[in-house]
Amino acid sequence: xxxxxxxxxxxxxxxxxxxxxxxxxxxxxxxxxxxxxxxxxxxxxxxxxxxxxxxxxxxxxxxxxxxxxxxxxxxxxxxxxxxxxxxxxxxxxxxxxxxxxxxxxxxxxxxxxxxxxxxxxxxxxxxxxxxxxxxxxxxxxxxxxxxxxxxxxxxxxxxxxxxxxxxxxxxxxxxxxxxxxxxxxxxxxxxxxxxxxxxxxxxxxxxxxxxxxxxxxxxxxxxxxxxxxxxxxxxxxxxxxxxxxxxxxxxxxxxxxxxxxxxxxxxxxxxxxxxxxxxxxxxxxxxxxxxxxxxxxxxxxxxxxxxxxxxxxxxxxxxxxxxxxxxxxxxxxxxxxxxxxxxxxxxxxxxxxxxxxxxxxxxxxxxxxxxxxxxxxxxxxxxxxxxxxxxxxxxxxxxxxxxxxxxxxxxxxxxxxx
Amino acid sequence: xxxxxxxxxxxxxxxxxxxxxxxxxxxxxxxxxxxxxxxxxxxxxxxxxxxxxxxxxxxxxxxxxxxxxxxxxxxxxxxxxxxxxxxxxxxxxxxxxxxxxxxxxxxxxxxxxxxxxxxxxxxxxxxxxxxxxxxxxxxxxxxxxxxxxxxxxxxxxxxxxxxxxxxxxxxxxxxxxxxxxxxxxxxxxxxxxxxxxxxxxxxxxxxxxxxxxxxxxxxxxxxxxxxxxxxxxxxxxxxxxxxxxxxxxxxxxxxxxxxxxxxxxxxxxxxxxxxxxxxxxxxxxxxxxxxxxxxxxxxxxxxxxxxxxxxxxx
Numbered sequence: 001x002x003x004x005x006x007x008x009x010x011x012x013x014x015x016x017x018x019x020x021x022x023x024x025x026x027x028x029x030x031x032x033x034x035x036x037x038x039x040x041x042x043x044x045x046x047x048x049x050x051x052x053x054x055x056x057x058x059x060x061x062x063x064x065x066x067x068x069x070x071x072x073x074x075x076x077x078x079x080x081x082x083x084x085x086x087x088x089x090x091x092x093x094x095x096x097x098x099x100x101x102x103x104x105x106x107x108x109x110x111x112x113x114x115x116x117x118x119x120x121x122x123x124x125x126x127x128x129x130x131x132x133x134x135x136x137x138x139x140x141x142x143x144x145x146x147x148x149x150x151x152x153x154x155x156x157x158x159x160x161x162x163x164x165x166x167x168x169x170x171x172x173x174x175x176x177x178x179x180x181x182x183x184x185x186x187x188x189x190x191x192x193x194x195x196x197x198x199x200x201x202x203x204x205x206x207x208x209x210x211x212x213x214x215x216x217x218x219x220x221x222x223x224x225x226x227x228x229x230x231x232x233x234x235x236x237x238x239x240x241x242x243x244x245x246x247x248x249x250x251x252x253x254x255x256x257x258x259x260x261x262x263x264x265x266x267x268x269x270x271x272x273x274x275x276x277x278x279x280x281x282x283x284x285x286x287x288x289x290x291x292x293x294x295x296x297x298x299x300x301x302x303x304x305x306x307x308x309x310x311x312x313x314x315x316x317x318x319x320x321x322x323x324x325x326x327x328x329x330x331x332x333x334x335x336x337x338x339x340x341x342x343x344x345x346x347x348x349x350x351x352x353x354x355x356x357x358x359x360x361x362x363x364x365x366x367x368x369x370x371x372x373x374x375x376x377x378x379x380x381x382x383x384x385x386x387x388x389x390x391x392x393x394x395x396x397x398x399x400x401x402x403x404x405x406x407x408x409x410x411x412x413x414x415x416x417x418x
Numbered sequence: 419x420x421x422x423x424x425x426x427x428x429x430x431x432x433x434x435x436x437x438x439x440x441x442x443x444x445x446x447x448x449x450x451x452x453x454x455x456x457x458x459x460x461x462x463x464x465x466x467x468x469x470x471x472x473x474x475x476x477x478x479x480x481x482x483x484x485x486x487x488x489x490x491x492x493x494x495x496x497x498x499x500x501x502x503x504x505x506x507x508x509x510x511x512x513x514x515x516x517x518x519x520x521x522x523x524x525x526x527x528x529x530x531x532x533x534x535x536x537x538x539x540x541x542x543x544x545x546x547x548x549x550x551x552x553x554x555x556x557x558x559x560x561x562x563x564x565x566x567x568x569x570x571x572x573x574x575x576x577x578x579x580x581x582x583x584x585x586x587x588x589x590x591x592x593x594x595x596x597x598x599x600x601x602x603x604x605x606x607x608x609x610x611x612x613x614x615x616x617x618x619x620x621x622x623x624x625x626x627x628x629x630x631x632x633x634x635x636x637x638x639x640x641x642x643x644x645x646x647x648x649x650x651x652x653x654x655x656x657x658x659x660x661x662x663x664x665x666x667x668x669x670x671x672x673x674x675x676x677x678x679x680x681x682x683x684x685x686x687x688x689x690x691x692x693x694x695x696x697x698x699x700x701x702x703x704x705x706x707x708x709x710x711x712x713x714x715x716x717x718x719x720x721x722x723x724x725x726x727x728x729x730x731x732x
Contacts, residue, residue, distance in 0.1 A: 075695050082484045099698065103483050186568075194676050244588035247677045248566050378697045381675075388678025392588070 031060035032314040037090030038065060039073040042271070046334030050327045054318060061314045063089075081105055081308065088309040089318055092139050092302045094130045094370040095377065100304070101133035102374050107305035110137045112316050118323050123340045124298065126369040131302045139302030140323040143337035145268050146363045147202050147296045149173075149289065153282035155180055155187065155261040164262070168289040170206070170230055173262065177239035180261040191251025191260045192231040192240035194384050194391050197297055197370065198251075198264050203227040205368045206291035212371040215412055217379070220405025225398055227291065232390050232397045243391035255279075264288065267360035268337050274352045285356045287363055298367035300340050375415045379408040469711075472704045480700035493705035503706065505681060506689045507713075509594060510663055513685060516598030517662030520606045521654055527606070528613035529643055543614065546607040554604070558671030561600045562587065587672055593679035597672055601665065609654050616650030617643060648729045656721055663714050666691065686710045 038047065044065060051063045066087050068076050074096060080086040092100065100106050113120055120128055123141045131139030149164055156163055159179045164172070177189030193199060201211055209224025211217070218224045234240035241254070252269065254260040256276050265273075273279045288296050303322050305315045321327055328341030335351035338360060349357050373379070386404045390397040476493050478486040497503050527546065531539055549557065564571050567585035577583065586596040624642050633641065644651075666687035673680055684692075686706065694703035 078482065099482055103481065105483050242585075243676065243678050244585040245567055247588040247674055248562070248568065248585070250676075375698060378699075381692065381697060384676050384678075385681045388676075388680065389590075392678045 031062060032311050034061060034063045034089060034311055034314055034318055035066050035087040036063050036318070037068065037073075037077065037087035039068055039070045039091060040336070041067060042336050043331075043334070046331050046336060049330045049334070050322065053326055053330060054321045057321065058314075058317055061317060063318060081306070084308055086306045086308060088311050088315045089303055089305055091142075092131065092304045094299055094372045095380065097131055097139065097302070097304075098133055098372055098374045098376070101136075101138045105307050106138040107307045107309070107312060107315070108136045108138060109140065109305070109316070109319070112320070113137060113140075116316075116320055118320050119325070119341070120323070122325070122342045123323070124300075124342075124364055124367075126298055126364075126367060127300045127302075127340055130300075130369050130372070131304075139304040140319055141300045141302050141340040142322055142327075143331065144298055144300030144340045144364075145197075145266050145337070146298050146360045146367055147198055147264050147266060147288060148360050148363065149262060149286045150255060150265050150269075150273065151262045151284045151286065152255070152258055152260075152279075153284045154278075155258065156284075159261075163284055164286040164289065166287055168286065170289055170291045173289050174234075174239075177234060177262065178237070181239045183238070186259060188241050188254070188260050189239040189262060190234050191246065191254055191263045192234040192391070193246040193251045194243055194387055195251070195264075196380065196383065197299060198266060199231060200228070200383070200387075201297045201368070201371065202264060202288055202295060203230050203291070205295035205297065206230075206288065206293065208292040210371075212373060212412075215373070215416065217405045217408035217412065219408060220402045223292065224405075225401045228387070228390075228397050228401050230291065232393075232395075235391060235393045236395065242393040243388060244393075267357070270352055270355060270357060270360075271336055274355065280354055283355065285359055287359045294366045296363045296367050297370055298364065299370035373412060373415060375411075378415065379411040382407050382411065472707055475701060476705035476708050478701045478704075480698070482698045486701070489701070493702045494709075496702050497705050497709060502681065502684070502689060503686075506684050506686045509683060510665070510685045510687075512594050513598055513601065513665050514659050514662035516595065517601050517605065517658055517665075518655065520602045520609055521651065521658060523602070524606050524609035524613050524654075525644075525647065525651070528610050528617055529639060531610075531614060532617045543611065546610050548607065549604040550607040552604065554667040555671050557600060557604050558668050561596075561603075562672055565596055588677050588679055590679040590682040593673070593677070593683045597669055597683060600668060600672070601662065604668075605658070605661070609658065612650060612654050613647065616647045620646045645730050649731055652721070652725050652729045656718055659717060659721070660714055663710065663717070 036047070036051075038044075044067065047065060051065075055062060073091075077086060077090065092106075109118075112118070118140065120137070120140065124144060127141045127144055128137070131137065131141065149168075151164055153163060156176075159176075161176050161179055164176070173190065180189035181187065204211055204218065204224045204227040207223050207227030207230065209218050209221050209227050211219070211224070219228075231240075235242050241260075246254070249257075251260060251263050252265060255263040255265070256273070256279065258278060273283055276283075288294070303319045305312060305319060309315050323341075325341055325344060328339035328344040329347060331337065332339040332344050332347035333351070335348055338345055338348050345361055349361075382404060386407070387397070387400050389395075390400045475486065477488060477490060479489045479492075480486045530536075531542055565586040567573065567583055567588070570586075572586065573581075573583040584592065587593050620643065624646075625638055628638050628642060664687055665685050669683055669685055669688055670691070673683055677683075687710070690703050690706050690710070693699045693706065
């Protein structure tokens with residue numbers, strides 16, 4: 001009998017221990033501790049400074065960063081939401097936003113925004129709209145990214161070509177790519193790889209096509225196909241490495257190692273480009289060249305509050321503070337991303353004086369928001385397998401694009417049926 | 419020294435043996451249950467219960483954040499109609515056929531290592547075993563460098579013989595085999611250990627008798643080693659097939675999402691991962707997992723049926 005009691009006690013002990021860990025609403029001093037979920041280690045120092053500034057205004061609220069690597073961020077978040085251990089405030093992106101908002105796991109912010117007069121108007125409108133669902137605002141932007149044309153001045157000088165500027169069109173890119181390609185040195189003029197945000201979406205929009213409009217896929221449209229062809233044509237002509245080669249070293253790495261002369265890439269990569277001595281010395285930045293129209297893709301992260309949080313009042317104070325000028329200025333000074341708060345970007349611009357970073361901010365005027373729907377991941381996952389062969393120089397981009405359009409439309413239809 | 423030491427000892431042994439034999443409902447038997455309880459609880463909790471749950475969930479539509487609704491057999495209809503499922507199934511069967519080639523390699527190496535008088539056997543054994551205990555992630559990364567189309571060692575060596583450079587893991591025609599080769603490379607050591615133990619269990623007298631009768635090394639291998647090893651081989655082939663059918667991590671690491679060959683290399687478990695954790699289709703993923711279990715059970719049953727034809731228990 002005694003033995004059984006002992007065994008019972010041993011089994012119960014871990015359960016009791018697990019329970020006692022749950023109710024820590026307050027820290028030792030009687031204040032509130034918020035958890036803040038994010039994935040980018042490069043932004044931790046900046047976020048810590050913002051948290052310190054926030055603490056000055058709200059001494060009773062402290063914020064603890066919960067860093068989860070990008071590769072597991074979304075699966076971890078989803079599981080912890082189910083288990084009720086999700087962070088109070090966390091980073092959200094456009095791809096996942098509608099899924100979260102539609103399932104009611106995010107706290108609606110519209111009421112708070114009105115009563116506290118949060119300066120929403122100071123953030124890019126396209127970006128604010130990304131985080132509204134059925135007329136309700138659920139997230140407030142913290143930063144943004146646009147795509148620009150990065151080029152290697154040394155390779156341009158060697159080929160005797162003038163640097164890209166605002167006047168460049170796709171024809172200029174093609175001409176330059178042909179000149180810059182040097183098979184002997186294994187240098188390519190351009191890196192036309194499969195990359196949604198960096199290449200595929202900007203090219204589709206630049207050709208005056210679209211990815212997603214009114215719940216319909218644009219991949220089957222003539223204009224969109226023209227944009228995709230701009231990319232695959234580069235591969236077919238040997239001005240870009242085929243996708244099969246860029247699986248092993250991506251366009252960005254090839255640009256870093258000066259094996260690719262022109263590359264479309266994110267503004268957020270500026271810091272890493274700046275860290276490469278050769279690129280700091282002769283890396284150039286220009287706005288994206290014009291196809292049928294000017295376009296780039298804008299995307300940015302937002303701070304959102306978990307609907308299951310038990311500290312919503314404090315969480316809102318923090319999110320409100322993060323959407324203000326002071327937090328934005330600290331973030332800009334740290335130089336990792338462009339703050340989305342208007343007029344605070346100067347600190348970011350001057351953090352890397354050798355780079356013409358202003359182009360990334362100029363492009364906001366004609367930037368297209370990152371396309372997303374309720375279950376974005378489903379149709380985004382169709383893209384690479386279907387377009388893979390065409391991007392590897394095997395041709396057939398027209399039929400691949402139409403097939404993608406058809407399958408994406410089917411996925412969107414299923415999404416609406418749920 | 420007693421007068422009849424042998425008989426006395428035998429009697430004592432008999433007494434002990436009858437005392438140890440469990441009588442139904444005896445205290446000893448209950449103790450036995452206690453000893454196997456941890457394993458039983460573990461099995462029930464981590465295998466049997468999830469199995470039942472998976473079966474149940476395969477008939478539901480899963481909410482992204484918990485909650486589910488019963489939808490009947492819709493998920494199974496989706497699984498059967500989806501071409502990517504069939505492609506993944508074919509790929510997975512290719513992996514298991516390639517994976518099985520680890521067995522003959524392991525047998526040959528095991529019988530070579532079991533030769534009398536060979537020195538440093540433990541060193542060889544360790545060397546062959548290292549790939550098996552290395553993390554699949556590390557194995558995948560290193561092999562990706564070897565396979566690299568631009569500066570990989572494999573292309574470099576083939577280049578000496580005038581073979582054109584090739585993108586081994588991103589060309590749909592070679593990707594499955596490239597990954598399969600790595601699978602074989604990393605599992606051979608495991609089967610080698612099993613076969614070495616199996617060969618050790620074969621009495622030396624057989625070999626000596628055969629040698630006296632003038633049988634050569636090859637003859638001895640095919641008429642003594644192989645038949646007497648067949649129970650071990652049977653066990654190894656079942657384990658090997660199940661492992662290959664469940665393969666995932668190596669492919670996940672070696673392919674990446676932008677690989678143009680992804681559709682031609684994706685395994686069933688890879689597809690399961692994509693559905694369950696990326697596309698929020700947990701219900702359909704559960705149906706897929708359950709079907710994979712049925713396939714594995716069917717193939718294992720088939721192997722058990724076929725064993726009568728070739729497995730000899732000595």
